[in-house]
Amino acid sequence: MSDLTTPVASSAVAGSAERSVDESLAQELVERARSEGVELVGPAGLLTGLTKTVLETALEAELDEHLGYPKHAVEGRNTGNSRNGTRAKTVLTEVGEVELEVPRDRDGSFEPKIVRKRQRRMSGVDELVISLAAKGLTTGEIAAHLADVYGAEVSKDTISRITEAVVEELTAWQSRPLDSVYPVVFIDAIHVKIRDGKVVNRPVYTVVGVTVSGERDILGLWVGDGGEGPKYWHQVLSEILNRGTVDVCIVVCDGLRGLPEAIADVWPQAIVQTCVLHLIRNSFRYASKADWAELARDLRPVYSAPTEAAAKTALDELAGKWGERYPAIIRLWQNA
Incomplete structure (x- = not known):
């Protein structure tokens, strides 16, 4: 038995240890940022820097896969295509604007997927704008919110284009x-x-x-x-x-x-x-709250009856017990 449970226990311990390390690292970063007076979001924020590092690392990995060899590898010599430096690009993310150094190749065939060519916003920004618009904020209020919280300048026209794209998708879905x-x-x-x-x-x-x-x-x-x-x-x-x-x-x-x-x-x-659920809800509207529990028990044989005859019998019994006190409930079920 111990042999069977050991791998499971080891996996649980490993998972717990990994979470503990992640939490400790995150806590250390936050404490360091606070001690150094660094904001979490914004142009020089902690999360902005982390986002920049993650995105640039992902872009480098994409280029490695595209070229077929890692950076500085000897097997990349004389292959017909190679790295060609980087180009600066500003991308709007959920934590604000991030300045990226996007790697390039010599023949221009590299098409990154993480941050596509000519892409200026990450998808999470569109979702954030849509969420704020759904809560009733105007384009001006959304622009002001993004500027105050994330330090990002997003024009009203851009916000309108984001929401209009959703409306177009919704219209197409509604008419499919x-x-x-x-x-x-x-x-x-x-x-x-x-x-x-x-x-x-x-x-x-x-x-x-x-x-x-x-x-x-x-x-x-x-x-x-x-x-x-x-x-x-x-x-x-x-x-x-x-x-x-x-x-x-x-x-x-x-x-x-x-x-x-x-x-x-x-x-x-x-x-x-x-709908039976609506019938039950409407029944309780006509009854005193003190009778709800007993009435619910007496209604169950009516809507759970296996046959029409059994349902009619249960309804007659319900009418005999509750008809004088709550005639509206009996009429409701009879009409339904």
């Missing part, structure tokens, strides 16, 4: 062709804070389709204002129809105003199934 048939489609909403002059809570309706192979596919996202009706839902479902989905077998949704009618109009053969 869909499967012709989805056995099941779920329609539900999440409430998020959206800045439209002021920050307000808005529902974002998510339509998720289950493909014939059993995979889930997000068909699209639509922002509402809380007062959606038949016209709104007919427009949403017609858009899905026009993108290629000609039939849906079952649509699972809450009883949103005008939605069942729109489903019947766009996909006449579809079965509208009220």
